[in-house]
Amino acid sequence: MSNTVAIDLPAYAKVVYRYGRPVVLIVALLMSIPGEVHLAEVAGWGHVSLFGLWTINVAWGMPVCVSVYAACSAVIADVSKRHGLPNRRSAMCGAYAALALALTAQDVSHWIKADYMGTSMFLVGAVSSIPPLVAFHMLHMAAAPESTETVVEVEDPADDFEAGDDVAKRPGRKGKPGRPGLTEEEVKAAIANLKAAGEEVTPENLGQILNRSARTARRYMAELKRAEKKVQAEREAATGTLQLSI
Template identity: 60%
Template sequence: MTVDLPGYAKGMRRVGPPLVLAVALLMSIPGEIHLAEVAGWGRFSFFGFGLNMATLMPVCVSVYAACSAVIADVAKRLNLPNRKSAITGAVAALILALCAQDISHLIQLNYMHTGWLLVGAVSAIPPIVAAHMLHMSAAPADTSSVHEVPEPEELEYDDEDDEMTEAGNGRRRGGRKGLSLDEVEEAIRSLKDAGDDVTPENLAVILKRAPRTARRYLDKVKAAEAKAKQPEEAPAAPMLPLTA
């Protein structure tokens, strides 16, 4: 089933998530920098330039949490071997980001004070984050960003078993109902309305068919459109009887 979203909803889907993510990361920066300063990080001379190492803590907390969440989602969708580690890291990163904000604000408002346990825990954040990111990025070849996923419902196509008909009563192997020309054209229109390219892969998602089957449907639609554009042949004139 396809849903034609109004313009403001489409815009919100495109702009909303990155905007919320950027604002959330910005709001997390002060608390994480403060927590790093409490743990003892300060200015460090780097090639003659004074660098406040505490300002790098947001990368080890909030940015790490965002990266882990994305990697965990991709690993789960593609069923990659490192999905358990990615999901565990994403949950741990979220807990770490929450604790960093809470502890920093509690210290600033004098509800709690720092101690050796807190300093030790905060100091351990960078090496733990580095170890987990290296573990996910240095995984075996079959967990790399290019991963082959078998296409769903990749069955052998048979025109007689899965035929697009005017009434949509064609059937494919296993008794699955075929699609009508109107249904396929409606799916193509929905892709165009959404601004997506009309490709077999995109059409397959809407039709819930394998890309190979969607490609056949797309070819049939193009053939029907080309046939409709051809001028109809004029009927042949009746033959007059021969007279002596």
């Protein structure tokens, strides 16, 4: 069975889970912009003329090099770790470095505004090195494969073997004892026994009857639920086809 779990959340929790994170991220990035732009201006970035037609303030690129870079590094590090990509260590180091850079940039900018410190040759040099370092690391992390699976099914070892089992070994797992997976009928029979006994059908109770962990029982329940939805959809499609033919 695949390592997927179906979770039913309350309506308010679904709204927070779906929309809360992007809202917080956007607000945090917006609040970081003034300090990072100010720090860039302190380091000497300002208005630049492009071909004599447009004038832009390149200091506004600093939030992209700091806060957006930190967000990108965190996402790339998570994806690299989940999928075992070759650049996962570099991505993890970059994520931590980007977070430290974002925090430091905000602190230094506000210290200067509050007259706790002034600019210096070291500060100007450090801030000036941010864009090329960010560009270098992003190009390095871009060495990942062109495409990665957005949905990955992982075979859970808990479904294949557990400590103490003395049964036939499964192919492909040399030296590891194997425990055969349960059939859909066995899981349904266990659920029926729980209901007959007046017990609540929970992963913990089902796991005790099946002699499996609660985590494994939860996956069995999710698989049954998906199978039931599939059968129901097929029945509805067949009913609609019959009505059309009539």
